Amino acid sequence: MKTTITVNGQARSLDLDPRTTLLDALREHLRLTGAKKGCDHGQCGACTVLVNGVRINACLSLAVMHDGDEVLSIEGVGAPGSLHPVQQAFLSQDAFQCGYCTPGQICSTLGLLAEIAAGHPSQETPSDAPPVLSDAEIRERMSGNICRCSAYPQIVAAIRQAAEALA
Amino acid sequence: MSSVSDWDVPNPVKENRSGLIGKGVDRYEGPLKVTGTAPYAYEVQPPSPPAYGVMVGATIAAGRITDVDTAAAEASPGVLAVWTHRNVPAQPPRGTKAHPRSTAGSKPALESDRVTYWGQPVAFVVADTLENAVAASHMVQLTYAADAPDVDFQARLGDAVDPPGEKDVEVGDFQAGFEGSPVRLDETWSTPIQNHVQMEPCASLAWWEGPDRCIAHTSVQMVKPAQHGLAETLGIDRDAVHLMTRYIGGGFGGKGQTYDDLTLAALAARALGRPVKVAFTRQQMMHGTIHRPATVMRVRLGAERDGRLNAMSIMTWTHCHSDGSFTEHASNFARSLYAAPNRLTGHRLVRLDLPHAGPMRAPGEASGTLSLECAMDELAETLGLDPVELRIRNEPEVDPENGRPFSQRQLVRCLKEGAQLFGWDRRLPTPGQVRDGRWLVGLGMAAAIRGNFLLPAKCSFSVDADGVITVRQGMTDIGTGTYTVLAQIAAETLGVPLGQVVVEIGDSELPPAPGSGGQFGAATAGSAALAAGVNLRKAIADLAVNDPGSPLHGGDSASVTFQDGVVALENRSETLRDLVRRAAPAGLTVEGEIRPAQDAQRWSTQTYGAHFCEVGVDPVTGEVRVRRMLGVFAAGRILNAKTARSQLTGGMIWGVASALTEGNAVDPRYGSLINQDLAQYLVPVQADIGDLEAIMLDEVDDKANPMGIKGVGELGNSGAGAAVANAVYNACGVRLRDYPITPDKLLAGLIAAGR
Numbered sequence: 001m002k003t004t005i006t007v008n009g010q011a012r013s014l015d016l017d018p019r020t021t022l023l024d025a026l027r028e029h030l031r032l033t034g035a036k037k038g039c040d041h042g043q044c045g046a047c048t049v050l051v052n053g054v055r056i057n058a059c060l061s062l063a064v065m066h067d068g069d070e071v072l073s074i075e076g077v078g079a080p081g082s083l084h085p086v087q088q089a090f091l092s093q094d095a096f097q098c099g100y101c102t103p104g105q106i107c108s109t110l111g112l113l114a115e116i117a118a119g120h121p122s123q124e125t126p127s128d129a130p131p132v133l134s135d136a137e138i139r140e141r142m143s144g145n146i147c148r149c150s151a152y153p154q155i156v157a158a159i160r161q162a163a164e165a166l167a
Numbered sequence: 168m169s170s171v172s173d174w175d176v177p178n179p180v181k182e183n184r185s186g187l188i189g190k191g192v193d194r195y196e197g198p199l200k201v202t203g204t205a206p207y208a209y210e211v212q213p214p215s216p217p218a219y220g221v222m223v224g225a226t227i228a229a230g231r232i233t234d235v236d237t238a239a240a241e242a243s244p245g246v247l248a249v250w251t252h253r254n255v256p257a258q259p260p261r262g263t264k265a266h267p268r269s270t271a272g273s274k275p276a277l278e279s280d281r282v283t284y285w286g287q288p289v290a291f292v293v294a295d296t297l298e299n300a301v302a303a304s305h306m307v308q309l310t311y312a313a314d315a316p317d318v319d320f321q322a323r324l325g326d327a328v329d330p331p332g333e334k335d336v337e338v339g340d341f342q343a344g345f346e347g348s349p350v351r352l353d354e355t356w357s358t359p360i361q362n363h364v365q366m367e368p369c370a371s372l373a374w375w376e377g378p379d380r381c382i383a384h385t386s387v388q389m390v391k392p393a394q395h396g397l398a399e400t401l402g403i404d405r406d407a408v409h410l411m412t413r414y415i416g417g418g419f420g421g422k423g424q425t426y427d428d429l430t431l432a433a434l435a436a437r438a439l440g441r442p443v444k445v446a447f448t449r450q451q452m453m454h455g456t457i458h459r460p461a462t463v464m465r466v467r468l469g470a471e472r473d474g475r476l477n478a479m480s481i482m483t484w485t486h487c488h489s490d491g492s493f494t495e496h497a498s499n500f501a502r503s504l505y506a507a508p509n510r511l512t513g514h515r516l517v518r519l520d521l522p523h524a525g526p527m528r529a530p531g532e533a534s535g536t537l538s539l540e541c542a543m544d545e546l547a548e549t550l551g552l553d554p555v556e557l558r559i560r561n562e563p564e565v566d567p568e569n570g571r572p573f574s575q576r577q578l579v580r581c582l583k584e585g586a587q588l589f590g591w592d593r594r595l596p597t598p599g600q601v602r603d604g605r606w607l608v609g610l611g612m613a614a615a616i617r618g619n620f621l622l623p624a625k626c627s628f629s630v631d632a633d634g635v636i637t638v639r640q641g642m643t644d645i646g647t648g649t650y651t652v653l654a655q656i657a658a659e660t661l662g663v664p665l666g667q668v669v670v671e672i673g674d675s676e677l678p679p680a681p682g683s684g685g686q687f688g689a690a691t692a693g694s695a696a697l698a699a700g701v702n703l704r705k706a707i708a709d710l711a712v713n714d715p716g717s718p719l720h721g722g723d724s725a726s727v728t729f730q731d732g733v734v735a736l737e738n739r740s741e742t743l744r745d746l747v748r749r750a751a752p753a754g755l756t757v758e759g760e761i762r763p764a765q766d767a768q769r770w771s772t773q774t775y776g777a778h779f780c781e782v783g784v785d786p787v788t789g790e791v792r793v794r795r796m797l798g799v800f801a802a803g804r805i806l807n808a809k810t811a812r813s814q815l816t817g818g819m820i821w822g823v824a825s826a827l828t829e830g831n832a833v834d835p836r837y838g839s840l841i842n843q844d845l846a847q848y849l850v851p852v853q854a855d856i857g858d859l860e861a862i863m864l865d866e867v868d869d870k871a872n873p874m875g876i877k878g879v880g881e882l883g884n885s886g887a888g889a890a891v892a893n894a895v896y897n898a899c900g901v902r903l904r905d906y907p908i909t910p911d912k913l914l915a916g917l918i919a920a921g922r
C-alpha cells in the first residue's frame with residue numbers, strides 16, 4: 001500500500017505490506033534504526049516515537065495508518081555533534097548503560113515534557129492543581145519505558161536537567 | 168612466573184597524572200547511543216538487502232517430532248526456505264572441535280527430532296520480508312510424540328545429586344557446632360526461575376564473502392567463543408568467521424553464549440547467497456535463552472548469645488537442563504562472608520525438562536544472599552542485637568574458609584558508613600511500629616559480597632601521525648562502560664586528551680579478551696590495555712631518544728613523560744603528533760598482555776558492600792514500595808565514578824526486583840514458563856524505584872591486578888534483595904521466605920499475623 005509519512009521533517013513515500021508496523025517501516029524500510037524493538041508488543045517502550053507530537057509505541061501501530069502523519073524519531077531529535085538538550089542530559093547524567101532503551105526514553109521524555117506543559121494530568125497529579133515536573137510525575141509518566149539496565153535514578157536526573165536547560 | 172609483587176611498581180593508572188582515572192567522564196559511545204546511531208546487531212546495514220529468518224519453537228518440553236508438514240509454509244508468499252531437522256544443512260555433531268584450541272565446540276541448530284525443552288527452536292523460515300517470514304512461520308505443522316514433562320523442581324528435590332566433580336565443603340564439625348550452640352536458626356528459602364530480559368532480544372545478521380568467509384554480527388558478551396563456536400558449527404576454519412558485536416543491548420550473563428539465531432543466520436546466508444538476519448522475539452527469549460534456575464536454600468546458623476557464630480551452613484538445591492550441568496552456586500559466597508569455626512556448604516542438582524539454566528548477573532550471590540542475609544536478620548532479632556552489630560561481631564580476620572588473608576576487606580566500614588548516612592539508628596527493632604498514612608514503614612539492611620577475578624587478555628595500542636591513540640581489543644561493552652574506561656586508561660597512559668583516543672572492540676579480529684561477565688571485564692580488559700599502553704610509551708620514548716630530529720634525542724628513554732599530548736624529558740619536549748609524524752609516519756602499534764598472577768590465590772580477593780533500604784507496606788493491599796535505598800561499596804580503585812555508580816545502582820534495582828516481583832512460573836502440564844512477556848514477567852519500571860544511591864569507598868586493591876581495581880557490575884545486586892525483604896519484615900512483621908514477596912503472599916501473612 002502506498003503511504004506517505006513525514007519522518008523527521010521529510011516526506012517519505014513508501015509502498016508497504018499492510019502488515020508492516022510503523023516500527024518496522026522505520027527500521028527496515030527507512031533504515032532509521034534508532035527506534036528499537038524490545039518486545040514488539042507495546043510492553044517496553046523501546047520503540048517510542050512521536051506522531052503529530054504525541055508519543056506512541058511504534059510497534060503497536062501499522063505504518064499504513066500513518067499516511068499524512070508527522071513522525072519524529074530519535075534521528076530527528078539531534079545528531080552526535082549537535083545533541084538536543086534531552087540527549088545531552090541523558091549523556092551527562094549517565095541515564096543509560098547498554099543504550100537500547102535510550103532512544104525510546106528520550107522520545108518519551110519529549111512527550112512527557114509536552115504533556116506537562118499542556119497540563120495533562122497523570123495519576124500523580126493533584127486534583128486541584130496543574131501537573132508540575134516532580135520526581136513522582138516523572139516516575140509515573142516514564143513507567144512505560146522499561147530500562148533493564150535500570151538507569152532509573154539517572155533518567156529522573158536527566159529529565160530534570162533537560163527541563164532546566166529547556167526552560 | 169608472574170607474581171602480584173610484579174604489580175607493585177608505579178604505573179600510569181596509579182600515578183594518574185592527568186586525573187582521568189576515577190573521573191566520571193561521559194560514556195565514550197554515549198553520543199551514538201543517545202542519538203540512535205549506534206548500530207546493534209540487527210541494525211547493521213549489510214552489503215545487499217537481507218532476508219528475514221524467523222524461528223519456530225517447540226510446543227512440548229520433552230519428546231520427539233514425529234511428523235513435519237511445511238508445504239503450506241513453503242507455498243506462502245516470499246518464502247525462501249523452510250527448515251526443520253529433516254532438511255537443515257549438515258552440521259558437525261554437537262561439541263565438535265575440529266580445532267583443538269577452539270574455545271567453543273559446534274552447536275548445531277535443528278539438530279534432531281528430539282525435543283528437550285519447551286520453546287526449543289525446531290523449525291526455521293526465511294522470507295524476503297519480516298512479515299512474510301512471520302506469517303509462514305505460523306504455517307509450519309509439527310507433530311510430536313510428547314513425554315510427560317519432568318519439570319516439578321519441588322517434587323524432585325529428593326532426587327538431587329552432587330553437581331559433577333563437586334563435594335560439600337566442611338570446615339570444623341558443623342553438626343556438633345550447630346547442636347552445641349545456645350541459639351539456633353534452621354530455615355529454608357526458595358527463589359524462582361529468573362530471566363535476564365535484556366532489552367535487546369538476541370539477534371544476528373550474517374552474510375558471506377565468497378564461499379569461504381562468513382561475516383556475522385551478533386549480540387554476545389564473549390567474542391572468541393562466539394567466533395569459534397560458529398566456525399565449528401559451520402565446519403569452516405576459525406579465521407573464516409569474522410564476528411562482530413559492537414553494541415550490545417544488555418547481557419547480564421544471558422548473552423555469554425550464542426544461540427541458534429547466529430547459526431541459522433549464517434547457514435541460511437550461505438544457502439541463499441544473501442544476507443540473513445534473525446532475531447528472537449521477546450517471548451522466545453524466555454525459553455530459548457538461558458535463565459537463572461530456581462533454588463531452595465536451607466540455612467542453619469548456630470550462635471552464642473553474644474551473637475558470635477559457632478556454626479554456619481547453607482545448602483542449595485537447584486536445577487539445570489536435562490543435558491546440562493550448570494549449577495547455581497548459591498552457597499559459595501557464604502564461605503568468605505562471616506567467621507564461624509564450623510561450616511558446611513554445598514549444592515545439589517536436579518536435571519529437569521526445563522530450558523537451559525545458566526549464569527545471570529551475580530550468579531550465586533544474587534540468590535544466595537536472599538537466604539543467608541535474611542537469616543542473619545532473623546538471628547539478630549532472636550538475639551536482640553542490631554543486624555549491623557551482628558555482622559560486625561562476625562567479622563573474620565582472615566578468610567574463614569581457608570585462612571587466607573584478605574587482599575582488602577572494608578565490609579565493616581561499608582556497614583558503619585552506610586548505617587550513618589542512611590539514618591539506620593532511626594530503625595525500631597520491633598516490626599510494625601512505624602506508620603506513614605496508610606503505609607507501614609520499615610528499614611532493612613544486608614551485606615554484599617562478590618568475588619573478584621582476573622583472566623588472561625591481550626590488547627593493542629596504536630599511535631598514528633595525528634597523535635591519535637587507537638585501542639583495539641576483542642572485548643565487549645554490554646552497557647558496563649568498557650569503551651569509556653579503555654579510553655580513560657589510554658588517555659591517561661599516553662598523556663593525551665580523551666578526544667584523541669579511538670576505541671575499537673567487539674570484533675573477533677582484534678586481540679583476544681575474555682569478554683564481559685563475572686564482573687571481571689574492567690579489571691581484565693583494562694589491565695591488558697594498561698600493559699599495551701605502557702609498551703606504547705616505551706616504544707614512543709625509544710623513538711624520541713633515538714631520533715636525531717627530536718629535542719629528546721640522546722636522553723634516557725625511561726625518563727620520558729607523557730602529558731597534554733606532549734612527550735618531554737626534563738625541559739626538552741615536543742608534541743606526540745610532531746614526533747610520530749616525523750619519526751614514524753606510518754604510526755606505531757604494540758601489544759600488551761595480562762595474565763593472572765601465580766600467587767594471587769594466596770589472598771582472598773572480594774568486593775564488599777552494605778545495603779540499606781526503606782520500604783512502605785500497604786497492609787490492605789499487600790503492596791510494597793521501595794521508598795529509598797542506599798548502597799555503600801568497596802571495590803578497589805574506581806576507574807569511572809559515573810559509570811561505576813550506574814553499574815551499582817542498576818544492580819541494586821535488580822535486587823529490588825528479585826525480592827518483590829521477578830520470577831517465571833512453570834506450567835507443569837506443558838513444561839513451559841507461564842509468564843513469557845514483559846506484561847507478566849515483572850521487571851521494575853520507573854515508578855517502582857524511589858530514591859536510590861550508591862556510594863563507593865576509597866580503596867586500592869594491589870593484589871587484584873596492576874591497576875588495583877575490582878569489578879562492580881554484580882556487587883550491587885548481591886544482598887540488595889535481602890535488604891528489601893528485611894525492610895518488609897521490619898515494616899509489617901511478616902517474614903516470607905519464598906521469593907518474590909508478592910502482595911498475595913504478603914496479605915496472607917498479614918492476615919495470619921492478625922494485622
Ligand code: FES
Nearest residue numbers: 038040042045059
Ligand atoms: S517494542 Fe514497542 S513497546 Fe516494546
Ligand code: FES
Nearest residue numbers: 097099147148149
Ligand atoms: S540502558 Fe540498557 S535497557 Fe536501558
